[in-house]
Amino acid sequence: xxxxxxALFSLSAxxxxxxxxxxxxxxxxxxxxxxxxxxxxxxxxxxxxxYVVKNTISPAPSMILFIxxxxxxxxxxxxxxxxxxxxxxxxxAHGLIAITGFVLLVIFALK
Numbered sequence: 001x002x003x004x005x006x007a008l009f010s011l012s013a014x015x016x017x018x019x020x021x022x023x024x025x026x027x028x029x030x031x032x033x034x035x036x037x038x039x040x041x042x043x044x045x046x047x048x049x050x051y052v053v054k055n056t057i058s059p060a061p062s063m064i065l066f067i068x069x070x071x072x073x074x075x076x077x078x079x080x081x082x083x084x085x086x087x088x089x090x091x092x093a094h095g096l097i098a099i100t101g102f103v104l105l106v107i108f109a110l111k
Contacts, residue, residue, distance in 0.1 A: 001051045002059075002109045008044035009066075009102055012037050016095060023091040029080055038073060041098075045070060048105070059108035065101030069094050 015037035022029045045066050052058040072094035076086045 001047055002105070005044045005047040005051065006102075006105060006109060008040050008047070009098075009105070012040035012044060013098070013102065015040065016098065020091050020095055023076075023086045024088055026085075029086070034077065034080065038077060041066075041070065041073065059105050062101045062104040062108060065097050065104065069098040069101060072097065 015033050018033055019029050019037055045063075048059070048063050048066060052060050052063045072090055076090060076094065079086050
């Protein structure tokens with residue numbers, strides 16, 4: 001399960017890098033990439049949550065960070081789809097939180 005979650009988060013991160021490049025340049029984000037990034041990360045998070053719930057020893061801190069990142073992601077999508085600019089600090093924080101969660105997840109998986 002962790003391998004699938006890591007793979008989906010990795011793919012989502014690639015799309016996230018593309019998206020943040022648009023946000024930081026003040027350009028409109030490509031909606032196709034938005035629709036790939038969010039669901040991929042969401043699926044990875046659901047798999048991670050199931051793993052955490054089913055296992056005594058789990059990467060719970062990683063899960064919490066990904067949930068926080070997801071909340072930021074939802075806020076950004078809502079702003080983007082309502083025509084409001086995505087705040088650059090929020091986009092950067094979202095990415096940094098997700099990266100931290102990912103690093104913790106990989107460390108846990110490699111133990």
